[in-house]
Amino acid sequence: MELIPSLLQQMCVYLVFAYLLSKTPIFMPLLNISSRWEHKFSCYLIFSIFCIMGSYFGLQYEDAIANTRAIGAVMGGLFGGPIVGLAVGMTGGIHRYFMGGFTDVACAISTSVEGLIGGLLHVYLLRKNKINYLFKPQVIFLITLFAELTQMAIILVVAEPYQQAYDLVTTVAIPMILANTIGAVLFMSIIEDRKSIYEKYSTTFSQRALRIADRSVGILNQGLNTESAQTIVRIIHEETNVGAIAITDTKNILAFIGIGEQHHHANVPISSSIQQAIDENRIIDLNTTADTYQCKVNRRCRLGTAIILPLRNGDNKVVGTIKLYEARRKLLSNINVSMAEGIAQLLSSQILLGHYQQQQTLLTQAELKLLHAQVNPHFLFNALTTISAVTRREPEKARILIQHLSQFFRKNLKQNIESVSLREELSHVNAYLTIEQARLTNRLRVSVDIDPALMDIKLPTFTLQPLIENAIKHGISTMLSAGKLEIYSHKTTEGTRIVVTDNAGTFVKNKEESTGLGLKIVDKRLVNHFNERSSLQITTTKNKLTQVSFLLPTTATTNTLTTNKEN
Amino acid sequence: MLNAIVIDDEQYAREELIELLHETKQVQVIQQAENAIEGLQLINKYKPDIIFLDIQMPQITGIEMLSMLNTDTMPKVVFSTAYDQYAVKAFEENAFDYLLKPVDPARLQKTVERLVKSTQQPNYDVITLTHLEHVPCIGHNRILIIATKDIEFAHSGLSGVYINTGQQEATSQLTLKILEEKTPMIRCHRQYLVNLKAIKEIQLLDNGLAEIMTNSGQTLPVSRRYLKRLKQNLGIL
Numbered sequence: 001m002e003l004i005p006s007l008l009q010q011m012c013v014y015l016v017f018a019y020l021l022s023k024t025p026i027f028m029p030l031l032n033i034s035s036r037w038e039h040k041f042s043c044y045l046i047f048s049i050f051c052i053m054g055s056y057f058g059l060q061y062e063d064a065i066a067n068t069r070a071i072g073a074v075m076g077g078l079f080g081g082p083i084v085g086l087a088v089g090m091t092g093g094i095h096r097y098f099m100g101g102f103t104d105v106a107c108a109i110s111t112s113v114e115g116l117i118g119g120l121l122h123v124y125l126l127r128k129n130k131i132n133y134l135f136k137p138q139v140i141f142l143i144t145l146f147a148e149l150t151q152m153a154i155i156l157v158v159a160e161p162y163q164q165a166y167d168l169v170t171t172v173a174i175p176m177i178l179a180n181t182i183g184a185v186l187f188m189s190i191i192e193d194r195k196s197i198y199e200k201y202s203t204t205f206s207q208r209a210l211r212i213a214d215r216s217v218g219i220l221n222q223g224l225n226t227e228s229a230q231t232i233v234r235i236i237h238e239e240t241n242v243g244a245i246a247i248t249d250t251k252n253i254l255a256f257i258g259i260g261e262q263h264h265h266a267n268v269p270i271s272s273s274i275q276q277a278i279d280e281n282r283i284i285d286l287n288t289t290a291d292t293y294q295c296k297v298n299r300r301c302r303l304g305t306a307i308i309l310p311l312r313n314g315d316n317k318v319v320g321t322i323k324l325y326e327a328r329r330k331l332l333s334n335i336n337v338s339m340a341e342g343i344a345q346l347l348s349s350q351i352l353l354g355h356y357q358q359q360q361t362l363l364t365q366a367e368l369k370l371l372h373a374q375v376n377p378h379f380l381f382n383a384l385t386t387i388s389a390v391t392r393r394e395p396e397k398a399r400i401l402i403q404h405l406s407q408f409f410r411k412n413l414k415q416n417i418e419s420v421s422l423r424e425e426l427s428h429v430n431a432y433l434t435i436e437q438a439r440l441t442n443r444l445r446v447s448v449d450i451d452p453a454l455m456d457i458k459l460p461t462f463t464l465q466p467l468i469e470n471a472i473k474h475g476i477s478t479m480l481s482a483g484k485l486e487i488y489s490h491k492t493t494e495g496t497r498i499v500v501t502d503n504a505g506t507f508v509k510n511k512e513e514s515t516g517l518g519l520k521i522v523d524k525r526l527v528n529h530f531n532e533r534s535s536l537q538i539t540t541t542k543n544k545l546t547q548v549s550f551l552l553p554t555t556a557t558t559n560t561l562t563t564n565k566e567n
Numbered sequence: 568m569l570n571a572i573v574i575d576d577e578q579y580a581r582e583e584l585i586e587l588l589h590e591t592k593q594v595q596v597i598q599q600a601e602n603a604i605e606g607l608q609l610i611n612k613y614k615p616d617i618i619f620l621d622i623q624m625p626q627i628t629g630i631e632m633l634s635m636l637n638t639d640t641m642p643k644v645v646f647s648t649a650y651d652q653y654a655v656k657a658f659e660e661n662a663f664d665y666l667l668k669p670v671d672p673a674r675l676q677k678t679v680e681r682l683v684k685s686t687q688q689p690n691y692d693v694i695t696l697t698h699l700e701h702v703p704c705i706g707h708n709r710i711l712i713i714a715t716k717d718i719e720f721a722h723s724g725l726s727g728v729y730i731n732t733g734q735q736e737a738t739s740q741l742t743l744k745i746l747e748e749k750t751p752m753i754r755c756h757r758q759y760l761v762n763l764k765a766i767k768e769i770q771l772l773d774n775g776l777a778e779i780m781t782n783s784g785q786t787l788p789v790s791r792r793y794l795k796r797l798k799q800n801l802g803i804l
């Protein structure tokens with residue numbers, strides 16, 4: 001009976017060791033049950049160590065060792081399954097065997113069996129889908145108790161001579177059962193604690209990330225601008241509590257919030273370090289001893305460290321940055337740095353998504369417009385009225401008009417593709433104009449003068465036709481006097497402009513109706529197809545002139561010219 | 568034989584309708600107009616029995632033009648449109664005659680027969696406008712569309728009604744009666760309407776007469792009969 005306190009004492013040392021180990025990453029795999037072989041292997045390794053340790057921490061007693069080896073074996077089985085359990089048991093067992101004594105064989109066998117018992121319980125609970133029972137103290141207690149009883153039985157059966165074995169068992173059974181069961185339960189509670197701390201930690205972490213993600217959804221749909229940036233920095237600031245946050249595009253600071261707001265203003269050009277992050281497309285950490293952040297605006301600025309992360313769009317092109325600051329003498333904590341990476345990633349994907357959605361909307365709008373044009377009733381009925389009247393007087397002309405009408409509608413139907421050549425677009429326009437000219441007779445005069453070299457340039461479908469339709473529908477057809485429509489190309493340093501003018505001068509900007517929308521779509525599609533500089537330019541002199549034009553950039557022009565040569 | 572004027576801004580549409588009407592042998596097209604302003608002139612001049620009126624026309628629509636006609640001298644109207652569901656609905660509801668372009672000769676025949684038989688004059692008030700936003704005028708060799716709010720006063724003279732903006736004066740086909748009904752101008756004299764906002768001062772004369780000085784410095788007579796109402800309108804009585 002004097003063995004009980006000493007063995008419990010040994011068990012305590014053993015547990016202190018387990019506790020220390022639990023503070024290291026080595027313990028991480030134990031926090032989850034998994035069937036991956038890496039997990040199994042680390043279970044084997046850790047518990048084998050504990051199993052062997054159990055033998056060393058044991059107490060020599062009459063040529064045998066009273067020990068806490070069973071904890072390692074049973075736990076190995078519980079965490080790793082029967083194979084790992086058996087392997088741990090055998091490893092501990094073989095090690096024990098070489099330590100000698102009359103129970104060497106019996107101990108080797110019993111330790112392996114104990115590992116197996118743990119493993120079998122693992123399988124049983126897994127099958128019953130009650131794997132959480134593994135962490136319950138009662139379960140650990142009972143299984144270890146059972147394993148220990150089995151061990152005692154094996155010693156009685158295997159160890160020779162029987163009398164000595166019997167004496168041994170009567171003496172060590174109670175101390176060992178006590179030490180091992182209590183030890184196993186405590187060991188498990190160490191793991192359990194570790195697990196709950198880790199879970200709490202990662203829950204807050206992911207909750208915060210999720211909250212940011214949730215709150216920032218959709219804000220960047222319209223792209224990165226002052227308004228969206230300000231909303232985003234506010235959200236991130238509220239959720240992370242970092243000292244200060246700035247979001248920039250590639251030229252200016254769009255938004256700033258936090259410490260130093262008074263002198264860190266939005267809409268000022270970006271600093272050189274942000275420029276560096278953009279140019280090199282990488283994270284810049286102004287948090288190292290060599291490279292610290294120093295506010296250039298105000299010497300007394302409390303901000304002392306910063307990290308700059310590039311925001312990228314789909315083509316991995318940097319569209320802006322997010323910069324997180326922390327006050328001097330307060331290093332950015334690790335959470336916030338990895339969080340910042342996550343946020344940058346999140347914002348980047350939202351920018352990409354926004355861009356994608358915009359494209360999608362444009363496409364849908366274009367399709368709608370196209371659909372609308374396909375069955376434009378005004379145009380159709382007006383055309384039919386004209387043709388009906390012309391038929392009587394000039395059947396030949398009527399025939400030509402019908403051909404143009406069918407050509408116009410055929411092209412409408414066909415033009416669901418993204419881009420067409422200027423030649424095709426002009427022929428579509430021509431069909432349209434022929435009919436409108438017949439309808440409006442002397443009220444519409446048209447002149448077309450486009451450089452033939454431009455004819456093969458591709459431009460978005462339905463670019464020119466809406467401009468001309470607009471000029472007639474809302475311009476010339478409202479005039480009492482004769483209308484003049486001109487379509488021409490005009491060389492500039494940047495490329496060639498395609499210009500449509502009418503002498504009605506009735507264009508009203510920002511008019512919230514279908515025409516405004518039509519031009520808006522044309523504008524967006526031009527910008528998408530070429531670039532920002534190809535946007536629609538509209539100038540009006542009231543009651544005199546409306547001029548709508550867009551740029552075919554030099555790149556588009558030269559590309560076509562070279563392909564022409566190759567052809 | 569009914570006399571008709573065809574008003575449509577599209578030449579081919581006019582010609583077609585005139586041709587089809589000719590074939591009915593019951594309607595004689597005496598004139599044609601390519602816009603509402605011309606139409607107004609011709610109606611006033613020729614007093615036709617019927618007008619064939621297109622809805623969509625430049626500057627002044629068919630409905631607007633109709634709003635500019637005196638109800639007592641109003642001809643019968645056959646509306647025509649190529650595609651205007653909203654207008655067609657209004658015509659249907661009020662049982663007004665209308666034609667859809669391109670015109671179906673059989674349908675036209677029916678319409679004409681109805682016109683010949685009917686003695687009743689439909690009331691177009693339901694579709695006409697109660698307020699005119701602008702007034703078409705004829706200046707020196709040109710057509711002016713004057714915004715109602717820019718008019719200082721209107722008066723009738725020997726050769727018709729004059730619209731005066733302070734800067735210019737032009738003749739209009741609209742009668743003072745219509746202008747009084749459908750613009751914010753009020754009558755100050757049998758021959759004068761004045762825009763209250765254009766009044767700079769009113770000088771009271773002896774024997775109950777008065778004179779209005781407009782913002783542009785022109786004087787208008789105020790007759791005894793209208794002085795009281797004018798004062799009421801200005802809230803000084």
